[in-house]
Amino acid sequence: MTANSTTGNGGGAARAMAGAPCIVRYQGVIKRFGAFTALNGVDLDVHAGEVVCLIGPSGSGKSTLLRCTNGLETIDGGAIEFEGATLPRDERALRAMRRRMGMVFQSFELFPHFTALQNVAEGPRTVLGQSAVAADARAKALLAKVGLADKAASYPSALSGGQQQRVAIARALAMEPDVMLFDEPTSALDPETIGEVLNVMKALAEEGMTMVVVTHEMTFARRVGDWIAVFDAGRIVEQGVPNQIFDAPATDRTRDFLSHLGWTG
Amino acid sequence: MDFDLSVITDHARFLASGVGVTLALAALSGVTSLVLGLVVALLRLYGPRGLRHVVVLYIDSMRAIPVLVVLVWTFFALPIVTGLTMPPFAAALIGLTIHLAAYAAEIIRAGIESVRPGQTRAAVALGMSPAQAVRRIVLPQAVVRTLPAFGSLLSITIKDTAIASVIAVPELMRQSETVAGQSFQPIEVYTFAMLVYFLMLFPVTRGVDRIYRRVAHLGRS
Amino acid sequence: MTLDWSVVWQHRDALLAGTATTVLLTFATMAIAVPCGIVVAVLRLYGPAPVRAVATAYVELFRNLPLILVVFWAFYVLPIWTGLSGLSPLATGLAALALNVTAYNAETFRAGINSIRRGQVEAAMALGMSRLQALRRVIVPQAVRRITPVLASTWVSLFKDTSLVSVIAVTELAYSAMQVRAQTFRVLEMLTAMAAIYWLLGYPQAKLVDWIQRRYAVTE
Numbered sequence: 001m002t003a004n005s006t007t008g009n010g011g012g013a014a015r016a017m018a019g020a021p022c023i024v025r026y027q028g029v030i031k032r033f034g035a036f037t038a039l040n041g042v043d044l045d046v047h048a049g050e051v052v053c054l055i056g057p058s059g060s061g062k063s064t065l066l067r068c069t070n071g072l073e074t075i076d077g078g079a080i081e082f083e084g085a086t087l088p089r090d091e092r093a094l095r096a097m098r099r100r101m102g103m104v105f106q107s108f109e110l111f112p113h114f115t116a117l118q119n120v121a122e123g124p125r126t127v128l129g130q131s132a133v134a135a136d137a138r139a140k141a142l143l144a145k146v147g148l149a150d151k152a153a154s155y156p157s158a159l160s161g162g163q164q165q166r167v168a169i170a171r172a173l174a175m176e177p178d179v180m181l182f183d184e185p186t187s188a189l190d191p192e193t194i195g196e197v198l199n200v201m202k203a204l205a206e207e208g209m210t211m212v213v214v215t216h217e218m219t220f221a222r223r224v225g226d227w228i229a230v231f232d233a234g235r236i237v238e239q240g241v242p243n244q245i246f247d248a249p250a251t252d253r254t255r256d257f258l259s260h261l262g263w264t265g
Numbered sequence: 266m267d268f269d270l271s272v273i274t275d276h277a278r279f280l281a282s283g284v285g286v287t288l289a290l291a292a293l294s295g296v297t298s299l300v301l302g303l304v305v306a307l308l309r310l311y312g313p314r315g316l317r318h319v320v321v322l323y324i325d326s327m328r329a330i331p332v333l334v335v336l337v338w339t340f341f342a343l344p345i346v347t348g349l350t351m352p353p354f355a356a357a358l359i360g361l362t363i364h365l366a367a368y369a370a371e372i373i374r375a376g377i378e379s380v381r382p383g384q385t386r387a388a389v390a391l392g393m394s395p396a397q398a399v400r401r402i403v404l405p406q407a408v409v410r411t412l413p414a415f416g417s418l419l420s421i422t423i424k425d426t427a428i429a430s431v432i433a434v435p436e437l438m439r440q441s442e443t444v445a446g447q448s449f450q451p452i453e454v455y456t457f458a459m460l461v462y463f464l465m466l467f468p469v470t471r472g473v474d475r476i477y478r479r480v481a482h483l484g485r486s
Numbered sequence: 487m488t489l490d491w492s493v494v495w496q497h498r499d500a501l502l503a504g505t506a507t508t509v510l511l512t513f514a515t516m517a518i519a520v521p522c523g524i525v526v527a528v529l530r531l532y533g534p535a536p537v538r539a540v541a542t543a544y545v546e547l548f549r550n551l552p553l554i555l556v557v558f559w560a561f562y563v564l565p566i567w568t569g570l571s572g573l574s575p576l577a578t579g580l581a582a583l584a585l586n587v588t589a590y591n592a593e594t595f596r597a598g599i600n601s602i603r604r605g606q607v608e609a610a611m612a613l614g615m616s617r618l619q620a621l622r623r624v625i626v627p628q629a630v631r632r633i634t635p636v637l638a639s640t641w642v643s644l645f646k647d648t649s650l651v652s653v654i655a656v657t658e659l660a661y662s663a664m665q666v667r668a669q670t671f672r673v674l675e676m677l678t679a680m681a682a683i684y685w686l687l688g689y690p691q692a693k694l695v696d697w698i699q700r701r702y703a704v705t706e
Contacts, residue, residue, distance in 0.1 A: 070612055072608055072611065072612070091616075091617075092616075095611075095614050095615075095616060096614070098611065098612060098613070098614040099613075099614035101612070102612075103609075103612035105605060105608070105609060105612075107603075107605050109603075109605040109606055109608065109609035110609075111606065111609070111610075111623075111624050111628075112628065113627045113628055113631075122613070122623065123613040123614065126613075126615060126619055126623055127613055127614040127615055127619070168609075171613070172612075172613075175613060175614065325689060325692050325693070326685060326689065328642065328688065328689075328692040329646075329684060329685050329687070329688025329689040329691070329692050330646070330681055330684045330685055330688060331646035331647070331649040331650075331660070331684060332646070333649045333650060333652070333660060334649060334660065334677075334680055334681050334684055335681075337660075337664070337677060337680075338677045338678070338680075338681055341667075341673050341677055342673055342674045342677040342678060345673060345674045346674065420550070423552075424551075424552040424553070425552075426552075427552035427554050427555055428552070428554050428650070430554070431554075431653065438552065438554060438555060438558075441555075442558070445562075451558075451562035451563075452562055452563055452566070455555065455558055455559040455562060455563070456559070456563075458555055458559075459551055459555060459556075459559060462550070462551055462552055462555060463547065463550050463551060466550035466551070467546065467550045470549075470550070
């Protein structure tokens with residue numbers, strides 16, 4: 001039984017046999033924006049503890065899939081399951097699910113009128129109803145974890161891009177999610193600060209967090225990813241383990257994409 | 266509530282003449298305030314220091330004094346100072362010009378300052394003189410960027426002509442007052458006036474929006 | 487031409503009373519127009535389609551009419567529509583001003599809320615916040631920063647616009663000054679005094695607005 005696949009549920013059988021439950025399952029997901037079909041039948045499984053990296057050209061649907069995962073976009077066909085339950089259409093039920101998913105945006109989207117500490121504590125306070133004391137304590141601990149304990153009282157405008165993104169990661173982690181969704185987390189960063197964010201993500205992966213990462217950082221995908229899905233024009237053209245995808249891509253599209261990135265392995 | 270439209274039709278020509286005066290006053294004061302505003306803006310940006318302070322004082326004063334006060338003073342008080350009698354239309358034109366030029370100057374100044382300094386540097390690097398750079402590169406971009414604000418100012422200009430009714434300029438507002446007073450049918454007359462003003466003003470803002478959307482890219486650097 | 491500036495001092499009571507009415511009108515109008523503007527803006531942003539249409543029509547109507555006409559129209563029409571024939575000029579003037587400023591405020595609030603990047607709403611919702619929570623905790627605090635300078639500017643415009651209710655004999659500053667002029671025939675003195683008083687009151691307000699705009703300048 002091969003551990004890679006160009007069709008189907010992504011070698012799900014082999015990965016499921018490892019015993020980890022399926023946290024997110026995409027089945028034939030279709031998403032249209034007017035006349036444009038952004039997702040044209042996507043099948044993918046994300047198991048607990050896995051780091052799944054979505055790679056591919058711009059506009060191929062990677063970010064769209066991520067945004068459909070937590071309901072920021074609604075799908076037009078197929079199904080998305082989260083921890084065994086289909087993603088609801090009802091806003092209230094969707095909100096409950098969102099609490100168990102963490103999202104990190106390309107543009108960080110920290111709340112500019114809150115300090116770093118307040119940003120991280122905002123979720124637990126407003127959404128989970130925790131007391132200020134408890135939320136602040138947890139926020140402090142998380143900021144320390146991402147290496148920004150000394151920036152707790154700083155406003156986002158005083159932080160570099162890499163620092164802001166680390167705070168954004170801490171903010172998402174404060175909700176104690178079962179899966180972290182990263183939408184091109186380093187695409188808007190200066191090269192010097194990309195590393196600090198990737199290191200935080202790597203540490204998170206090593207702790208066993210389930211992660212779905214849309215990224216152009218191929219080195220990261222190769223070293224930290226457990227499963228790679230290659231997107232093109234709204235479909236997954238190939239998915240498999242990093243070694244196979246990067247060293248021996250099975251499809252021309254994948255080869256083209258990697259060579260365009262100057263990927264020499 | 267009965268709407269007797271005959272009062273409108275009976276006085277159609279009278280009211281129409283009012284519309285003509287409104288448009289004429291708006292157009293003329295629009296042009297004169299633009300010219301004066303340009304002079305004032307350039308003085309403020311590039312003029313000698315002493316003159317700059319005077320200009321700023323003038324601009325801020327027009328932000329503080331209502332149009333009504335300016336018009337009334339121009340019509341009633343200025344003749345006493347100058348010894349010259351002044352017809353209402355002229356007084357309104359002068360008053361509106363003085364008041365609106367301050368706002369026009371600020372719009373122009375903001376527009377010029379919003380053009381990136383890199384543009385001037387690039388022009389100078391090509392060998393242009395500062396005056397050429399302003400004329401060929403900065404002002405055209407500033408013009409495009411200020412279109413929405415000028416559209417708004419045009420709208421205000423038309424509305425302010427109605428205040429000229431207070432100094433007996435026979436524009437639409439004044440004519441409406443006359444008809445309403447004589448016919449004792451103020452509701453029909455003033456509602457009609459509202460309709461006419463709305464039809465004059467609504468296309469102005471919409472039209473400026475449309476034009477701006479098409480040319481906006483010319484001002485983006 | 488002989489000038490007698492003492493007339494101004496002799497009638498200072500009338501002028502002061504007029505000034506007080508001007509200030510009162512400004513405050514009262516804003517006290518009505520800010521909450522009403524918020525309501526209209528919210529209806530326009532989040533209401534069902536027919537409500538949104540009505541709110542938009544209201545805003546577009548009053549932004550495209552001269553205020554002086556609205557004042558006259560209110561004077562003649564409002565008593566009939568509301569059935570209150572004993573409506574004082576002051577109340578009518580206040581109503582006309584409030585109708586006008588509410589429309590401008592509604593547009594200010596709507597634009598302020600819309601100017602907040604969509605990503606902010608998404609980040610809030612990704613945390614699991616409801617739309618209301620996102621509005622309260624993330625959107626409104628940021629919108630307030632953008633709205634405050636515009637509101638300050640509207641305030642100064644309103645202060646000047648109160649002079650227009652003089653046409654229906656509301657005894658604010660302009661009317662009071664022109665009454666004294668009519669009584670004493672001291673045209674140049676009274677009109678200059680009127681302009682000077684407006685200047686004294688309006689100039690600091692304009693400078694304050696400048697300060698507010700600098701302080702609340704938004705850098706993206």
